Amino acid sequence: MAKASDFEGKKQDELFYFVEYSPEEAERIGYSNYSYWGSVIQNFLKQKVAVFCLILFLALTVFSFIALAIGKYDYTGLISDTSKAFIKPNSEYWFGTDNLGRDYWCQVWYATQVSIRLALVVAVGESIVGVIFGLIWGYVRSLDRFFTELYNLIDNVPYIIYMTLIALMVGQSFWIMAISMIAINWLSMARRVRNMVFMFRDREYNLASRCLGTPLWRVLTKNILPYLVSVIILRMALSIPGTINLESTLSYLGLGLGIDTPSLGLILSKVRGFFLDYPYLLVFPASIVSIISISFYIMGNALSDAADPRNHV
């Protein structure tokens, strides 16, 4: 492309000239440096709100570590002293104190770490398991009946039953909680993937691919999976608020994490009784939960749009 400035100060006859014939140039094929993930990132970065959310979430995560480091009290060394109960936030207690006079700042940030970790572990875990089994479920016809019954079985038995049995017979800890949540949630991811696989399995290009002898795993990973990325990402992002919500309900029922791992859900369920008189007890953890959930909601939508190949130029 020529810009107007290129022509400034040039004489009339300098504007046109002959191009010499070059066999190499003539043979050159137009090359687009398209890369799938590159486009995803590019498209994602175009969405300012989503980028802001990503930064916000990362900042929150990083800050939860910094916060614990700079806080005046150490979570493990908290001392209960009821004479200091319900002190409003001040320069000594940045988030105030709880009903036992313990610093609230370190409790909230510690719990934030636990909650984020749990939500991410569950989201990633259920995606991995769900995608693998979803692909198999969708592609291998003979397994459809089996998986469908398994889905019905797990989906129709209330999760409270599983959680109670697990808590009674295995115990309560971070990893038990994470694994049991993954074990229950992967099916809905698998179900979505399966429905998508159904749609793409018998398209002509896959038929051709199969005729050419492409191995099964390659058909799955290269031909089908890219179409699913947007769905998977959206589902993953939305599972994060879901996990936090479910965890708080389970904590309320006594089926949540162990007492040495305070989560935001646990804190929220505990301060319910005080928040009218001491709103700060509710505001801090609830804001953090909301920030996490909203960030993921917006990021998920943006990433899911960005991941859809149809939106790529």
Place this chain on the structure above:
Amino acid sequence: MLKYTVKRLLQSLVTIFLIATAVFLMMRCLPTDYYFTEEQLMKFTDQQKTAALEAAGLTDPIPTQLIKFYNDLLHLDFGTSRRIQNGAPVVKVIGKKFGVSMRLGLTASAISLVLGVLMGILQAAFKDKVFDWIGTAYTVFVNAVPSLVSYSLVLVLGSKYLGFPTLYSTRNVSASSVLPITCLSLASIAGYALWTRRYMVDELTRDYIKLARVKGLSSREIMFKHVLRNAMVPMVQYIPQSILLTVGGSLLMERFFSVPGMGPLLTDAIQRYDLNVVQTLVILYAVLGIVGVFLGDVLMMVVDPRITLTGKEEAR
């Protein structure tokens, strides 16, 4: 259609059978000492314990118990409750609570369906305007805040500042149902609004809408006659299921407002090792879920005549 329904019914029976078996076996995994209350454990000798377990048929080998369970199921005999309400038939225990949950659940569903869809329509109509933003903010916020917190807020604010009764009371059903129904509706309004908006916005970019505009149809006509009708198709499939599931009661809400409904029954029954109640409840929930999916398919067919269930590919 009839043939399809029968086939579907048979499949559902198999599913329910599997679920019943699974729950039966799961509950038998618990040590039998959970069968007793703390006070009984304290006072009963081992001999008395064994006698009580034998009387309840819990010492039989699992296959024997399972066969008896199937036999009872075939005769639609769900047994009697042991701890929830000693000796009362399970059907009676559940029946009473079912009605309460159903009333609240159906009211809440109706309200949230109307409000939610309306909100979704308005959001779609004023896409990227202030109302859309407010609606989206509401949706996101309701989903982001754990229900434990939002219910507490409704409870305290509603009773303290608006003067509604806090606890559900049979003497004053309408006033005392306001807060529980609000709680139930909060999330489902957001859900309906979210999906209505999403599907309508998708639909708005379709070519036939452009054509309709070109033909000079009014905005209102386009919205209701074309966009909404088509946007409802993917949504109606989930409506029966979500209505039926609200009938199952809400654990947290019913706990908070002392609503004598189904919600807390399952956890109570599990914790008290009331096996018959647990089994019956799970079967009931499974039936509700399966019926809901079936009704959803039928409803989808009604709304969109192009869809047939009897075709070779099942509509999912």
Place this chain on the structure above:
Amino acid sequence: MNINHESHAISRRSFLKASGVVGAAGILAACGGSSSSSTAASSGATSAPNTTGAAPLKEFISWEATNRELESWNMLYTQMASDMNVTTNLWEGLLSFDCYGKAVPSVAKEWSHNDDSSVWTFNLRDDVDWVDVNGEVKAHLTSKDFLVGLEWVLNAAKNQANNTSMPNETLVGAADYYQKTSDMGDAAADLTYEDMLAAGVGVEAPDDYTLVFTCKAPCPYFDTVAAYTSFYPVSEDLITELGIEGFRACDYTNMWYNGPYVVEEFISQNTKSYIPNPNYYGANDVSRFDRFTVTMISDGTVTFQLYQNRELDEMDVGESTLTTIQADPNSEYNAQLCEKRPKKYSYQMHFNYQKNNDDGTPDDNWNKAIANTAFRQCFYKGLELTNWYARTNKINPLKCENDYYTMPGVCYNTKGQEYSTLVAKEMGFDKESYDGKTMIRLRANNGDIADLKKQAMDELSAIGVTFPVHAAYYIIAGNSTALDSATVLKQCFTDSFGDDFIVLDIKTYVSSLTQEVRNPQVQSFVINGWGADFGDPVNFVGQEILHDDNAYYSWYYSNIAKIVEAGPADWQKDLVAAYEEFTDLVNTAKAIVDDTDARYAAFAKAEACMLNNVLACPCYFDVSWTLTHANEYSKINAMYGPCNYKAVNWETSEEPYTTEQYEEFAAAFDAATKA
């Protein structure tokens, strides 16, 4: 263990076989004196008692926690206190209690015993009728109904072994009859009360209004036994009408009532309301509410809100509500905070002498430590619990202090001295009294246990104990109140012992303490409340002795009985010796059957021995605060029996009671009990 709920407290209705006491036991001085709250019963008035001139409430709304919902309406069948709290309003037995805990006439109008207290005769009222839920008379109650009731309880095929321990331990032939029905299996369902009489069970009905019980051994407190639900009446016609299954599972719609109220409405997990039974025999003797409602509440956090809306007429004030009220000096509720009487449970820290690790191997670090006397004495002499008491009673924490094993008020000697004052004398605490500043048992050495601690650490290090010793304490999962209490207790441990000595580890169980903690023996200690079954100290200290199959705590909490059975390790020799000494003292006391004062003095000696060796460590009484329209001091307050929640003769007020009024009630009550 949630110290703010009664539900974990245990009242065991079991008897020690060899007990035989002579003389009047366990009964307070006559009800009377300055508090007028007892006048209604005798004056024949139907209006509520009134000491403050306030307008009494016609209807009353109380509350109960949802996890204590009624499970069975059958008074004979249920063993749950939560059920009896309901049915005591509907179904009456031989005796009831008054506000001082003294047994008073109910269906039995008078009772007497022979010289050695082994044969008891009850004369029944002749005007008691059974009514149905609508209050219509169905049948007349006679002594036969008590025989039918007892036969039902003793028949394994009918009552499924529930509630048998009381009659089995006291009545002639009862245990044999139970065994017989148990052996017969389903066929026993056909037996009737005549079969029971023929089998020689020690009960008979010479006429329609006389009932005679024969005890295995002299039992001077048999009247308090007979007040228990095992001895409640039931009409044979009702059992015939409903069938055996049907009666066992009877509910308010088909059961028959003889109590002050009938059920107006019952909605599980929501409400119960009672209205007066129109044909109640005592209609002219007691005051009743026009309607008494019990609301079920799942979440303590809403009770204050409900009370403010007058959706409740009374509420327990927890720590957070109290903080809220006190934070606002203008709050009208500041002047309305009322301190309640202690609940009827004496809470103890029951050590586990045979603790296992989670993997089932013995935790010898703890086992060695707790077997050391100096180590245990640190708990009694050095554990400063004021902050922990404040969880229950923020205003007067030390009102919760419990220094003895036996619940005060269980029995009095012939001089009118309360039994626990005898123990106080043995312990040297008789000159000390509540001062609101320091715990009585810590005053001696200012709570300084440095020497004891050094001694314990030296002795224990020598046998390979590593410090700090970790003590596992279990609470129910998901209960933030319990967790807060445990956190405070942990802090008390740190402050009192130092983290180099004993550290409290808080752990959780999901559903059943028995199942998940006590059976696998993974706890270091359990804090548990014990409520009396009858008026004798043996009911308390007898649970801790060796060589007795009925000694509940020895077998199931401290596990000391199991240690003795299997042979103690070297380092347990001292511990077992202390237990043997204590057991001998208890057995000596038990053998004194002809002199109440000497018997109680001997028991006090035994209890002091136990406390000095800290075989179990006394913890607290449940003394909490309330906002209320009812005078707690007018309610039935028996240390045993099922009657405490009977809503009769309550003094109530349209205006909430004030702190001052309650202090007056308390003073009047104390004066009356001391009289």
